[in-house]
Amino acid sequence: xxxxxxxxxxxxxxxxxxxxxxxxxxxxxVTLVAVGGTAMTLLDLKPSTLDVDFTVPGEDYxxxxxxxxxxxxxxxxxxxxxxxxxxxxxxxxxxxxxxxIKTDFNSLQLRALHPLDIIVxxxxxxxxxxxxxxxxxxxxxxxxxxxxxxxxxxxxxAGNENVYQENLKFILxxxxxx
Numbered sequence: 001x002x003x004x005x006x007x008x009x010x011x012x013x014x015x016x017x018x019x020x021x022x023x024x025x026x027x028x029x030v031t032l033v034a035v036g037g038t039a040m041t042l043l044d045l046k047p048s049t050l051d052v053d054f055t056v057p058g059e060d061y062x063x064x065x066x067x068x069x070x071x072x073x074x075x076x077x078x079x080x081x082x083x084x085x086x087x088x089x090x091x092x093x094x095x096x097x098x099x100x101i102k103t104d105f106n107s108l109q110l111r112a113l114h115p116l117d118i119i120v121x122x123x124x125x126x127x128x129x130x131x132x133x134x135x136x137x138x139x140x141x142x143x144x145x146x147x148x149x150x151x152x153x154x155x156x157x158a159g160n161e162n163v164y165q166e167n168l169k170f171i172l173x174x175x176x177x178x
Contacts, residue, residue, distance in 0.1 A: 007075060008048045009041055013102070015052070015073050016110060022067040023107035030060035031109040033098050035085045035121060037133065039112035042101050045136050051076040055113075057095065058082045085113070085121040088164075089156040115141040119171075120151050124159070126167045131174075138175055145176040 007015075016032075023030060033056065034042050037049030052073075056064050058081045068077055083090035090113075098111040113121070115137035122130040137143060148171070157164040 006048045006050060007038075007041070007052065009044070012038065012041060012049075012052070015071075015075075016102075016105070016108065018071060018073075019064075019067060020105040020108040022070060023063065026063065026067065028060075028063040028067075029107045029109070030064050031057050031095070031111065032060075032064065033095065034101070034110070034112040035080075036118065037129075039118055040133055040136070042110075042112045043099065043115070045115070045140055046133065051078065053078045053085070055080045055083055055085050055090075055094070085117075087124050087158045088121045089158070090117055090121070091154040116143055116147055116151050119143065119148055120155050123152065123167045123171055124157055124164055126170070134171060135175065145172055148172065 032054045033039075034053065035055055036053040037046060037051070038053045040046045041049045052075060054064075054077075056079055061079070061081045064079065068079070080086075083092065083094040094113065094117055095111070097114040097117060099114060101110040101112050119134050119137050122134055148168075152164075152168050155164075
């Protein structure tokens with residue numbers, strides 16, 4: 001298993017530059033949507049992340065996966081398809097709502113999940129780090145209780161739906177005093 005090195009924004013971009021070069025060699029153009037701590041680091045919501053997480057449109061998945069296997073970056077990378085993030089499945093509009101991060105790649109369109117989608121995907125696991133990340137997203141982007149409730153209704157959760165709903169109630173009570 002790769003070592004757990006802290007990845008700041010500069011290290012993420014170094015890695016993404018290498019990924020872009022390899023994709024260019026293969027003549028592939030792909031979209032990557034950063035999720036979780038990776039998205040938060042790229043959006044300047046936190047200084048670093050422990051691993052790299054992406055969701056990738058299905059048509060781009062095999063190209064990215066192939067190049068990642070060639071790179072062996074030395075840190076953990078998780079990748080899902082078509083708006084899947086951990087055990088949640090975002091609505092189809094996740095890509096449209098995502099935020100463009102950097103445009104000067106040759107073969108890579110880099111995006112980050114919208115902070116609202118970061119919140120609803122972190123609700124499923126909800127560890128201490130997730131709680132901190134949710135609080136930052138709420139505070140920095142002024143995300144409301146109604147926005148979280150509405151978006152959470154659109155998320156499909158693979159697993160015990162009651163766990164997700166209980167975590168959602170906990171988040172709403174903790175951050176919105178209800």
